[in-house]
Amino acid sequence: MTTTTPRSLISRWPAWAGYAAALWSLSYGLLGVAWALGAPGFPWGTSDPDLDGALSILADATPRPGGWWIAAFGLLSTVVALTLARTGRSDRVGPIRHAQTATHGRGLASLTPLLLAWLMAVLLIIVIPDSRLMMGVAYSPVLAVAPLFDLNVNGTTLADAWPWPVVNQLVCVLGGVLLAAAALAYQRRRREACRTCGRTGQDGWTAPEAAARWGRRAVYIAATVPLVYCATRWCWALGVPLGVSKEFLVEGARDAPGIWLAGAYLATFGAGGGVLTLGLAQRWGEVFPRWILGLRGRRVPPLLAIIPATLVAIIVTVAGMTYIRGAIAGRFSMAEWGAWLPETLWPLWGGALAAAALAYHLRRRGQCRHCGQGAGRRPSPQLV
Structure with a gap:
């Protein structure tokens, strides 16, 4: 069974995802503290162009107490991310084959950080952002080339499509993705699956x-x-x-x-x-x-x-x-x-x-280079 350590940063994502999520959480929590103390840039409420609250679920938020709530969320998510990163940590990238090598539990205590991480990821990726993300992505190609071809876009620019409150939504999505990755890596360790590909030998x-x-x-x-x-x-x-x-x-x-x-x-x-x-x-x-x-x-x-x-x-x-x-x-x-x-x-x-x-x-996906599973896989099934 091949268990060589992957060298590329991307292939080692299960090892660093939890720490990256913790870094994001700590940084965003500190932003919340700064906003609560009066720093500019609070991305909701009166700072958001969505003044009527028709889009953002946080349209009524204010820097205080909103900033303190963000700080508390950042602190909690930092603890959760570090717990996911440290619990059951192993240098092996292949599946765990012996129960004694697994240092994580299987009770409620081991499930709690996992459930919290997934809930936080859903909150950051799905709940907090709004439809302006899609508008920005869809209209950016046109707005980018409009000056080159003298297109009439009613004076709208890329900056109008991506004001700071909408860019902040992208930042939240990034944090949610990192927390989801940390949760997935922890989940694989908990299932004694390969850290890299997630296989356990039972495909289903x-x-x-x-x-x-x-x-x-x-x-x-x-x-x-x-x-x-x-x-x-x-x-x-x-x-x-x-x-x-x-x-x-x-x-x-x-x-x-x-x-x-x-x-x-x-x-x-x-x-x-x-x-x-x-x-x-x-x-x-x-x-x-x-x-x-x-x-x-x-x-x-x-x-x-x-x-x-x-x-x-x-x-x-x-x-x-x-x-x-x-x-x-x-x-x-x-x-x-x-x-x-x-x-x-x-x-x-x-x-x-x-x-x-x-x-x-x-x-x-073919054979995993790190656990060896998937060897001899046939070409993709007949496609339509």
Whole structure:
């Protein structure tokens, strides 16, 4: 059984994820202290352009006591991250084969930091951010090239798409990802699995053949759900009031000229992402097709598909949760269902896309260089 220590920083992520999460937590907690003591830059409340509270769940927060709550959260998450990093720590990267080598317990005490870490990760990744993350990502390409081609974007710049309160949301997502990574590394140690690949020798639903089956269903869901939203925005750009009144379209065009074309652009952006999602279950998602000059026939690096899919899964889920909160708060009217109901399906889109990316990873990973499992794995199962 191969248990050599990986040398690259990325391959050693299970060893440093907990410490990175602790560093982030401590740093953000200190920011909370600074804001509570009067330092500028508190990213919510009156400092946030979302003054009506329609987007951010923390729209009513103030530097005091908000800063102290952030400091307390940072302290708690630092302790949790360090606990995850130190408990059951081993220099081995392969699976633990003997019970006496495992220094962690299996009772409630060992579950508590794990559950706290996952809850904190969900809070930072899904709950605190809002739909402006998706808007910033979607419109940044256009805003970046607008000055070069003299495009009319009503004076909007990249700085307008990414004000500090929205950039802060990215910082929160980063912290959540680090906590999730720390929790996953700890979970692998607790299951006596390989630190690097997570295998235990019993594949089950993670086997390539099984992942191909459930991953294909996830791909179809992820590619279909956004089309409901796309249909409304394309119709509005053409002057067809699908799901809204004619007055809604007229007033929107009058108050913000070009808004329906912008909506059609965003819909096309989503539809294009749906088409790319199909690659997670098709051959051209593993080998570059012939029409891509210079890359034809070459193997697609797995991370080239997994990283964008995961990021998109996060931002569309966050955006969908924003609309769900608005619907629960009674901010929307059923008479104008086209303006909000399709967006409430986005968490389903994000969940399916995350599952499709995971299945793609499970299908494409080969033999683990550190534990030796996966040796002699057959090529990817038949794809659609």
